[in-house]
Amino acid sequence: MILTCPSCSARYLIASDTIGDAGRPVRCAKCKTEWHQQSEKDSLDDLIKRVKSETVDIDFGETSAWNPSPQTAPPPPVSQGPSKLRIFLEGSFAKLRDSKVYKKLANLDPTIAQKIAGGMVALACFMVLLFVLVLEPIRQPIAEHLPVVAPVYSAAGFPVELLEKEKLVFDRLRAAEGDGGKIRISGTLINLLATEAHLRPFQVKFLDEQGQVLLEKEIEMAQKTLKGEDSVQIY
Structure with missing residues (x-):
């Protein structure tokens, strides 16, 4: 057990059987204060009685006033957005719709205009396939010999590292x-x-x-x- 001097608060670690069940007088080696030290069991009982006799007042306020903060909703998943190739194609078709050729086609016979528009779409798809299957794998040497095409590859989602x-x-x-x-x-x-x-x-x-x-x-x-x-x- 641990003894604490009531005068100088010096602490001593001693065996419990040294004090005994009835307690005994002890003296502080530091300040020479003497007091009667109770047994470990009596000291614990006194502490329990003292705690029970004291009123512990913990004010939590009114229950109705307690408002837990609402849980913050997890942020929505960040959308990756359309691919660069899709943005590139959508921009190209948007420019085509605004062109004079497209506006002239709108004034033609619907059947003829539909055939011409279908042919233009087929041509655009062919160009995309040609770009992806043929020109994309060899984009590095093409861009090195023709640096002006490097931005086109980058806009389509195929970056090119120009040789410095x-x-x-x-x-x-x-x-x-x-x-x-x-x-x-x-x-x-x-x-x-x-x-x-x-x-x-x-x-x-x-x-x-x-x-x-x-x-x-x-x-x-x-x-x-x-x-x-x-x-x-x-x-």
Whole structure:
């Protein structure tokens, strides 16, 4: 059991049988205060009686005033929205409906207009299939050779990563005089991308000490592609 000095509140941990059932006088080793310590059972009984004799008033207010806050409804699921390809097609058809050709078709015989409209829809579906089945798988080389089509692919939901200049780098590029007075260029071309890169012709400029262009030559690589994180020697 734990004894607490009534004067200095010093606490001592002692065995219960040391006090006994009848209790005994004890003295604080810190402040020398003496008191009669009851047994553990008597101390517990006194505590229970004291708690029962005291009035515990806990005011919860009026019951009717208790209003639990309503549970917050879970937010509605975020709609993913239509696909980019669907938005692209809907925008194209909307522009077609606003065009002068469509308005002229509206004034034609209904049968003829229906046939023409059906043919235009079939042509549009064919173009979509051609785009998805043929042009989409090879979109990367097409966009690299024709960068203007990259936004079209992106609008249709097929993003294209255009090859930036810093993705292909030259290393140890040198120019030396070769046979017959010709200038020989040598070095290494490195592909920093993890994907295959298409090699396009590149320009080589020879400058003087003032930075003026003395000679400009276009060099076309023998191979047309370079594997990801690979290099090729230039001779």
